[in-house]
Amino acid sequence: MVKVFIYPSTSLILSDMVDRWGHEPLGAALQIRERIQTPGFDSPPLQMTPDDPKRGLRYAAVEVPSGVRGRMALMGPLIEEAEAAIVINDADFSFGCMGCARTNELVKLLIRHRDIPILELTYPRSEEEGVAFVGAIKQFLNGLSEGAA
Amino acid sequence: MTQKVRVAQLSCGPEHSGVQGEIYEAAEAVNAEMFFPDLTLAEIRTYYDEFGLEARSPDLKLAIARAKALVEGRVDADAVFIATCFRCAEAAIVRNELRRYIHEHSDLPVVSYSFTERTTAGTLLTRMEALTTIARRRALLAREVQEGLTLGVDSGSSTTKAVVMRENEIVGTGWLPTVRVKESAEEAVARALEEAGVTIDEIEAIGTTGYGRFLVGDHLAANLVQEELTVNSKGAVYLAGRQHGPATVIDIGGMDNKAISVQGGIPGTFTMGGICAGASGRFLEMTAKRLGIDITELGPLAMKGLSKNVPMNSYCIVFGTQSLVNALAAGSTPEDVAAAACHSVAEQVFEQQLQEVDIKEPVIMVGGTSLIEGLVHEMGQLLQTDILVPPHSQFIGAVGCALLASGFRGGRSDESV
Numbered sequence: 419m420v421k422v423f424i425y426p427s428t429s430l431i432l433s434d435m436v437d438r439w440g441h442e443p444l445g446a447a448l449q450i451r452e453r454i455q456t457p458g459f460d461s462p463p464l465q466m467t468p469d470d471p472k473r474g475l476r477y478a479a480v481e482v483p484s485g486v487r488g489r490m491a492l493m494g495p496l497i498e499e500a501e502a503a504i505v506i507n508d509a510d511f512s513f514g515c516m517g518c519a520r521t522n523e524l525v526k527l528l529i530r531h532r533d534i535p536i537l538e539l540t541y542p543r544s545e546e547e548g549v550a551f552v553g554a555i556k557q558f559l560n561g562l563s564e565g566a567a
Numbered sequence: 568m569t570q571k572v573r574v575a576q577l578s579c580g581p582e583h584s585g586v587q588g589e590i591y592e593a594a595e596a597v598n599a600e601m602f603f604p605d606l607t608l609a610e611i612r613t614y615y616d617e618f619g620l621e622a623r624s625p626d627l628k629l630a631i632a633r634a635k636a637l638v639e640g641r642v643d644a645d646a647v648f649i650a651t652c653f654r655c656a657e658a659a660i661v662r663n664e665l666r667r668y669i670h671e672h673s674d675l676p677v678v679s680y681s682f683t684e685r686t687t688a689g690t691l692l693t694r695m696e697a698l699t700t701i702a703r704r705r706a707l708l709a710r711e712v713q714e715g716l717t718l719g720v721d722s723g724s725s726t727t728k729a730v731v732m733r734e735n736e737i738v739g740t741g742w743l744p745t746v747r748v749k750e751s752a753e754e755a756v757a758r759a760l761e762e763a764g765v766t767i768d769e770i771e772a773i774g775t776t777g778y779g780r781f782l783v784g785d786h787l788a789a790n791l792v793q794e795e796l797t798v799n800s801k802g803a804v805y806l807a808g809r810q811h812g813p814a815t816v817i818d819i820g821g822m823d824n825k826a827i828s829v830q831g832g833i834p835g836t837f838t839m840g841g842i843c844a845g846a847s848g849r850f851l852e853m854t855a856k857r858l859g860i861d862i863t864e865l866g867p868l869a870m871k872g873l874s875k876n877v878p879m880n881s882y883c884i885v886f887g888t889q890s891l892v893n894a895l896a897a898g899s900t901p902e903d904v905a906a907a908a909c910h911s912v913a914e915q916v917f918e919q920q921l922q923e924v925d926i927k928e929p930v931i932m933v934g935g936t937s938l939i940e941g942l943v944h945e946m947g948q949l950l951q952t953d954i955l956v957p958p959h960s961q962f963i964g965a966v967g968c969a970l971l972a973s974g975f976r977g978g979r980s981d982e983s984v
Contacts, residue, residue, distance in 0.1 A: 464583070467585040468585040468586065468685065469585065470584075471583075483658070484585075484683050484684040485580025485583045488582075488684070491583075511625065516625065517624060518583075519622075519625075
């Protein structure tokens with residue numbers, strides 16, 4: 419089993435595919451779930467506090483907007499933990515949505531700079547492309563299993 | 568309990584900056600509730616495409632779609648709060664365009680704000696209070712004539728002002744530097760009452776505003792305790808005789824500045840801020856002190872000088888003071904230095920705040936700094952317009968309070984009308 423970072427990180431479809439083909443998806447749901455299930459503080463809705471943008475300084479400088487640094491406090495540790503990654507570019511809102519374009523640029527850069535297997539695909543716009551899209555992901559994930567075996 | 572004011576939130580980043588809780592807290596403090604307009608995926612796509620601004624961040628696309636849904640009546644709200652990250656260029660463009668769009672195409676009061684992770688509920692409170700006042704108290708703000716005998720007190724960060732009004736006329740004023748909030752207010756009130764020749768027992772209604780409004784309001788058992796954004800804009804258009812039609816009110820205060828776009832005497836959009844004291848009246852006080860003159864002499868002195876002769880940028884009060892000292896050491900005249908200080912403050916307000924409201928004539932300057940004619944002149948030059956400074960402009964908050972408080976005489980309220 420390989421830890422696979424997914425982008426868009428909020429994509430439940432992508433998360434499900436990684437899980438179904440035997441790997442551990444690293445996405446936003448995991449981070450958010452941990453936060454909202456952690457008792458002890460109350461900062462709705464995501465249970466993020468002003469300390470998060472400070473933690474994000476590990477990934478982005480102080481002049482970077484607080485929203486980017488806060489998001490990086492969530493994404494950064496997942497990128498570090500990842501052993502592989504699937505990045506879907508130009509994804510439709512319904513597939514998974516990452517709120518901030520600047521954060522997305524940084525997330526993709528950091529994942530590309532990791533020395534790990536990465537599959538980058540463009541979001542399919544037709545049924546034919548959709549079939550090829552799923553096939554490529556399946557092939558990539560199976561390949562990870564063979565490599566790990 | 569009055570019904571909560573429903574404030575639609577259009578934003579990008581507050582949750583991830585850890586300040587969403589602060590926004591909720593500020594709203595709660597003024598009996599308002601924030602909500603995110605719900606739209607279907609298809610509506611988001613349609614409204615975003617129709618708006619025509621190409622944003623790359625999905626959260627900003629969502630904010631655009633929500634703004635359009637509000638304007639088109641697809642979603643009901645009483646007011647709109649737009650918030651995006653400080654230092655984000657993309658968000659700044661979207662924030663400004665949405666604010667302008669909502670202001671021009673709807674009656675919804677709107678305020679925009681750029682936050683950092685250090686933004687607190689306290690910082691947001693006055694803005695949220697003004698926003699909900701405009702939404703909730705339109706009947707109160709519609710008052711155009713002062714009636715009876717009323718008292719207004721403006722407990723500001725630098726000075727405390729009191730005004731007694733009788734049947735639409737100012738009959739007594741009191742002014743002094745704020746030292747201890749309650750005691751300064753008592754003294755200002757005593758002076759205003761003495762000038763008016765009345766006692767506090769004769770006063771039919773009292774209104775308070777300014778930083779010390781809650782404390783002073785409690786102390787004087789005020790009928791109306793109101794933030795300064797709405798009160799000042801009301802006072803400004805009242806004193807300037809511009810209660811109908813558009814106007815822009817600029818108040819460069821001792822601690823922060825306000826720029827308010829007014830329509831028919833009711834504020835529409837406003838900004839309130841001051842990145843640094845270098846863009847406030849405090850810098851002019853320091854300049855006067857360094858020049859060895861009284862603050863009242865600074866304006867006339869500045870009118871004799873040329874601001875372009877002295878390079879000065881008071882973006883930060885420390886560097887601004889440094890420029891001031893350097894200029895004097897290099898032989899610049901006090902007149903030119905005074906003019907440069909006025910220009911610098913006007914420029915900071917112009918660059919930092921006036922870009923966020925639509926400047927519509929007449930432009931009315933109020934507050935103590937409006938008496939510094941050099942500052943008014945420099946602001947007029949920057950805006951390319953003749954600035955209106957109404958009589959008693961330094962008492963604007965107190966006048967606004969006395970005017971609005973007259974709606975509370977005899978235990979009644981304009982709001983119940």
